[in-house]
Amino acid sequence: MNIAERHQQIINKLQKEGKVNVTDLCADLDVSSVTIRKDLKLLEDKGLLFRTHGGATLHNPYTIDRSVNEKEKIQSSEKMRIGSTAAKLLEPNDSVLIASGTTVLALAKSIQPKSNLTVMTSALNVALELIKHPEIEVFQLGGLLRRSSSSVTGTYAESVLPDFSFSKLFLGVDGIDLEFGLTTTNVTEAHLNRQMIMASQKTIVLADSTKFGKRGFGRICGFDDIDQIITDRGVSDYVVRTLEGMGIKVTIV
Template sequence: MKSAIERRMEIVNMVNQNGKARVEDLAEKFNVSSVTIRSDLSFLEKNGYVIRSHGAAIPNSGVIAELTVQEKRRQNAGVKSFIAQAAAKLINNGDTVILDSGTTTREIASSLKNLENVVVMTSGLDVAMELVSAPGVDVLMSGGVLRKNALSFSGSQAEASLKNYRFDKVFLGVDGFDLRAGITTHNEQEASLNRLMCDVSEQVIAVTDSTKFGRRSCHMIREFGNIDILVTDANIPEDYLQSLREMKVEVIIVEED
């Protein structure tokens, strides 16, 4: 039987994919009582994942809730791996790179083991740990205050450490990617640090799976088309793809094997 966390995240995916999920159908699918499902939906509504409506749940199309890094790793892990592998190919020997904190950028770090003479600065604790086994990569940490649920550093100390550097590329993971709201994240200090990362980098590369399109968080990092490259999967909405190409953003679409 699935754990409560696994069941709840699968419920969120079902609701977002189908537009609605009934309590009775969910109880049957997961072989649990309707009381358990109602408890799940209460938890998910309280945390902003869904909206309860007449014995069912519908997507919360507004501001999305923040997941812990453990929960993020369970979401679309296969797609994220393919996206990360494609993004890692954009890093060459001798590059200086920023890897934002996040599950996709952590996957990028795991693909850099064979590069030489590369410098990576990161705000992600788990990203840095992934690079320990990359002999050709020198690792710089941004420092700052550790957000334990995200395993990321931010704050004035982190920003001060960036201001005297210049990098070839920054790879941004995103929480939301919306036509109007732009590229967004949940935490104000993290958004501020991400904006500075973009300012000190020659090239801004966003990496995200297609579930983030049409979603938004509270704090903007960049306007919608204000990036150089987007690496994503084949389920990117057509209007997003067309708009990005009109704005001269290079879109790299990854096909799953």
């Protein structure tokens, strides 16, 4: 196999699976890791892929912080379907925790309570959406308000959480990387999210398919801490199989 054929094989695998790793490519193409890394460098120089730790991906894996108003317009119909599906998981007299993000805001907009519901949230826009319903008791976490996300972070918000127990956490993220885990662009928000996971019996991630293969600056957790992910049909079969192999329930809307 010459270099052009090898490069085509790498691109074909990338298009099929969304990402590749050096070890698998070495086995598939019967060449050394040094050769594969040189191939990936050449393909990256041509703008055909992005190298990552131990492999490569078709899309830029690093996400940037955007304002909530900007993010709300991205994948808006997918987010509303995800939010509507998540709302069906609420039970009578439930006590849940809702983190921040435009996908969990879609959840808040989808909730039509038929019985009492208790919600604690770090997101001001989520609280303002839920306070419209007399059946919902809303607890707003306090702390430093981030303008870009309309949510609070910091030690004050974190200090409250150990005094409560929630049946479910609905978590929004900026990135889901099969090697690195779940991330957000803000490290203090990532730390608050970890405390939320510890306070909840079940963690449900709401993320549209554009979040897969991306990494934010702050790591929230690995996949051992996640029970379910609700996403849209844009996620690849390879990613779904991998997540289900980890014991995570994947719901596609």
